[in-house]
Amino acid sequence: MPKRFVTIWFRHLETDWVILRRPLLHQQPFVLAAPDHGRMLVTKANALAQGRGVETGMAVADARTIISSLSVLNDKPGLSTQLLKGLAAWCIRYTPAVAIDPPEGLILDCTGCAHLWGSERAYLTDIITRLNGLGYHVRAAMADTIGAAWAMTRFGDDAAIIERGGQTAALLSLPSAALRLETDIIERLQKLGLRQVKDFIGMPRTALRRRFGQPFIQKLDQALGQEEELIQPVEPVASYRERLPCLEPIVTATGIEIALQRLLETLCHRLEQEQKGLRTAIFKGFRVDGRIEKIGIGTNRASHSSTHLFKLFELKLNSIEPALGIELFILEAQKVEDVSPVQEKLWANASGLDGIRLSELMDRLAGRIGADRIHRYIPDEHYWPERSVKAASSIHEKLNARWSIDRPRPLQLLSKPEPIDVTAPIPDYPPMLFRHKGKLHKIMKADGPERIEQEWWLQQGQHRDYYCVEDETGHRYWLFRSGHYAADRSYQWFIHGFFA
Amino acid sequence: MPASKADIIAQLQKEILPLQGFKSILNGTAVDTGLGSIHEAFPNTRFPLGAVHEFCCAGAEAAAATGGFIAGILAALMRTGGAALWISSSRTIFPPALKSFGIEPDKIVFVDLQKEKDILWAMEEALKCDGLAAVVGEMREISFTASRRLQLAVEQSGVTGFILHRNPRNVNTSACISRWQIIPLPSELADDLPGVGFPRWNVELLKIRNGKPGVWQMEWAAGRFRHISRITSASPEQQKKAG
Numbered sequence: 015m016p017k018r019f020v021t022i023w024f025r026h027l028e029t030d031w032v033i034l035r036r037p038l039l040h041q042q043p044f045v046l047a048a049p050d051h052g053r054m055l056v057t058k059a060n061a062l063a064q065g066r067g068v069e070t071g072m073a074v075a076d077a078r079t080i081i082s083s084l085s086v087l088n089d090k091p092g093l094s095t096q097l098l099k100g101l102a103a104w105c106i107r108y109t110p111a112v113a114i115d116p117p118e119g120l121i122l123d124c125t126g127c128a129h130l131w132g133s134e135r136a137y138l139t140d141i142i143t144r145l146n147g148l149g150y151h152v153r154a155a156m157a158d159t160i161g162a163a164w165a166m167t168r169f170g171d172d173a174a175i176i177e178r179g180g181q182t183a184a185l186l187s188l189p190s191a192a193l194r195l196e197t198d199i200i201e202r203l204q205k206l207g208l209r210q211v212k213d214f215i216g217m218p219r220t221a222l223r224r225r226f227g228q229p230f231i232q233k234l235d236q237a238l239g240q241e242e243e244l245i246q247p248v249e250p251v252a253s254y255r256e257r258l259p260c261l262e263p264i265v266t267a268t269g270i271e272i273a274l275q276r277l278l279e280t281l282c283h284r285l286e287q288e289q290k291g292l293r294t295a296i297f298k299g300f301r302v303d304g305r306i307e308k309i310g311i312g313t314n315r316a317s318h319s320s321t322h323l324f325k326l327f328e329l330k331l332n333s334i335e336p337a338l339g340i341e342l343f344i345l346e347a348q349k350v351e352d353v354s355p356v357q358e359k360l361w362a363n364a365s366g367l368d369g370i371r372l373s374e375l376m377d378r379l380a381g382r383i384g385a386d387r388i389h390r391y392i393p394d395e396h397y398w399p400e401r402s403v404k405a406a407s408s409i410h411e412k413l414n415a416r417w418s419i420d421r422p423r424p425l426q427l428l429s430k431p432e433p434i435d436v437t438a439p440i441p442d443y444p445p446m447l448f449r450h451k452g453k454l455h456k457i458m459k460a461d462g463p464e465r466i467e468q469e470w471w472l473q474q475g476q477h478r479d480y481y482c483v484e485d486e487t488g489h490r491y492w493l494f495r496s497g498h499y500a501a502d503r504s505y506q507w508f509i510h511g512f513f514a
Numbered sequence: 515m516p517a518s519k520a521d522i523i524a525q526l527q528k529e530i531l532p533l534q535g536f537k538s539i540l541n542g543t544a545v546d547t548g549l550g551s552i553h554e555a556f557p558n559t560r561f562p563l564g565a566v567h568e569f570c571c572a573g574a575e576a577a578a579a580t581g582g583f584i585a586g587i588l589a590a591l592m593r594t595g596g597a598a599l600w601i602s603s604s605r606t607i608f609p610p611a612l613k614s615f616g617i618e619p620d621k622i623v624f625v626d627l628q629k630e631k632d633i634l635w636a637m638e639e640a641l642k643c644d645g646l647a648a649v650v651g652e653m654r655e656i657s658f659t660a661s662r663r664l665q666l667a668v669e670q671s672g673v674t675g676f677i678l679h680r681n682p683r684n685v686n687t688s689a690c691i692s693r694w695q696i697i698p699l700p701s702e703l704a705d706d707l708p709g710v711g712f713p714r715w716n717v718e719l720l721k722i723r724n725g726k727p728g729v730w731q732m733e734w735a736a737g738r739f740r741h742i743s744r745i746t747s748a749s750p751e752q753q754k755k756a757g
Contacts, residue, residue: 369645370645371643371646372623372646375599375640375646376623379625382635387626390622391619399608417618423610424608425582425608426574427606459701459711460709482709484710486700487698487700488698488700489698490575490713512577513713514578514581514585
């Protein structure tokens with residue numbers, strides 16, 4: 015089947031978008047500007063500013079001398095591509111194959127689509143009126159080739175439709191720039207006096223190729239339909255989203271629960287079919303008075319179990335205030351990951367950290383008390399006791415060091431060592447007595463010292479000499495002296511832990 | 515016939531125990547906790563699993579000793595690769611030390627909570643989860659109702675729970691299967707060697723449902739529990755050797 019294409023040109027894409035967001039700017043000249051070599055350059059000017067001589071690439075200071083009341087807004091890099099992607103997704107209503115054509119165009123492959131609107135004219139008019147209605151200034155054209163449609167959009171009549179096979183005739187009177195050529199080729203054509211397509215279309219191809227290169231011939235052939243041109247259609251993002259409109263506004267907790275249950279069942283069924291599971295989800299209730307009540311959950315492992323997800327939501331359900339009633343519920347899975355059913359079967363009976371029940375429990379705990387309260391520790395390669403363990407970033411993080419047991423470590427470690435008063439017989443001997451929290455402990459047995467030096471590349475300070483000691487009642491402690499015994503330097507004894 | 519009557523009674527008692535929710539089997543396999551002669555005190559001479567055990571300890575030293583004793587039992591429960599949860603209000607457990615009690619410290623998930631209410635809630639949720647080997651909860655006090663909720667949760671799931679009373683000012687009646695008190699004892703080294711020996715505790719089983727309470731002296735040496743026949747108390751002067 016011969017192909018048909020529509021190209022759309024957004025003449026003021028970014029500025030139209032800015033006006034949509036800030037309607038007050040509609041009546042005034044404004045520009046978008048970005049810093050370049052220490053000055054602000056105009057990257058886009060709206061129609062009013064352009065009409066008064068402000069152009070793209072001009073310094074903002076110069077533009078201000080032309081229009082003193084000029085508003086200057088910051089331009090975001092990549093804005094136009096982002097906008098075009100959004101518009102391309104919107105245009106999927108016209109055809110399944112929509113491609114973006116940066117910086118300011120869209121290409122629609124409308125082969126076999128136009129008859130659904132009645133005729134090609136009705137199809138094109140619908141596109142233009144709808145986009146104009148959205149607030150964008152557009153021009154569009156339809157032709158057998160992308161090149162011809164592109165040329166008519168930019169240089170031909172507005173809303174032109176070129177009949178089948180009529181692209182050569184239509185292109186004849188257009189300027190050479192209509193062929194999507196590079197700037198230097200256009201300049202060379204101008205110098206040679208080849209201003210319009212008809213001036214060089216009859217020339218021998220070999221001569222043209224020698225002077226202007228292969229890309230020029232390719233563009234010409236693509237516009238005339240002698241060579242096929244491929245487009246890369248945008249893929250619509252599959253949104254995992256379910257909605258449940260209610261006939262009567264819902265005000266009761268039971269009603270909300272039923273709505274959530276139903277949405278979860280539909281969504282989980284769909285996720286299961288596609289072998290996916292959700293990591294974060296949000297449940298929204300649209301209230302009669304226009305406010306949106308929402309609750310969100312997150313899981314440690316991608317899940318499509320509706321009972322588990324319902325339990326997670328249940329913890330937060332009471333924070334929804336229905337007020338006068340909720341008329342629409344939406345459940346949206348924001349982060350979806352693949353989940354393999356084989357693995358799930360394997361883990362269902364596992365009792366270790368990989369167990370699915372443990373990760374479900376962790377989700378429930380994290381949902382109520384916050385994920386920052388749940389820790390798992392893995393060894394870290396430091397001798398300094400406080401740094402010898404670190405919190406694992408996830409439940410599945412593997413150990414990269416071994417747990418060492420060659421040195422005695424207390425079962426209870428104080429997060430901050432507490433200073434104690436001691437009596438020690440001679441330097442580098444364990445103390446005979448120490449006083450902690452007003453209680454005097456007489457030391458019967460002792461081991462030590464174990465000297466642990468500061469890691470100077472991390473922290474400056476004095477080393478610690480650790481002693482394991484046991485008092486007369488059998489209580490075992492971990493004491494240390496910070497620094498050497500010396501007259502000129504300060505040292506202090508601390509208690510740091512309790513042995514079992 | 516008195517002998518056959520005793521047999522019948524013993525048989526009936528064995529049948530009653532499972533009905534009372536008493537389990538000693540984890541995932542289909544019996545677990546040896548290595549407690550030795552303490553097992554005599556338990557019904558069926560097996561450490562009761564799928565139940566909540568209560569430990570009273572006053573002060574940080576006793577808490578450390580209790581933690582050591584629990585860690586020894588926990589190691590046996592986690593030997594099959596299970597994970598455990600340790601819930602506390604102010605976490606003072608130093609994970610590397612658990613390794614010397616035979617536990618892989620990275621297999622334990624620590625939950626640090628401020629409110630007693632949250633601890634009880636988390637404990638109950640965790641005990642309901644049958645993917646866990648054991649759950650340890652440190653709390654200030656527990657009411658009878660709360661302990662009964664925990665007991666009901668473990669009867670469903672079969673998870674073993676340990677409660678540590680950090681400040682047992684008023685010990686209430688509770689629905690827990692047992693109540694223990696662990697107090698550290700002075701350690702001893704053979705041949706009067708200097709230094710601190712293996713951890714030693716006075717293990718007192720204050721209360722056990724369907725069992726016989728008792729007192730034992732134990733030591734954790736070479737990765738297992740060891741009973742000590744008697745406490746020898748040498749004079750302090752002889753004991754004091756510093757290294």
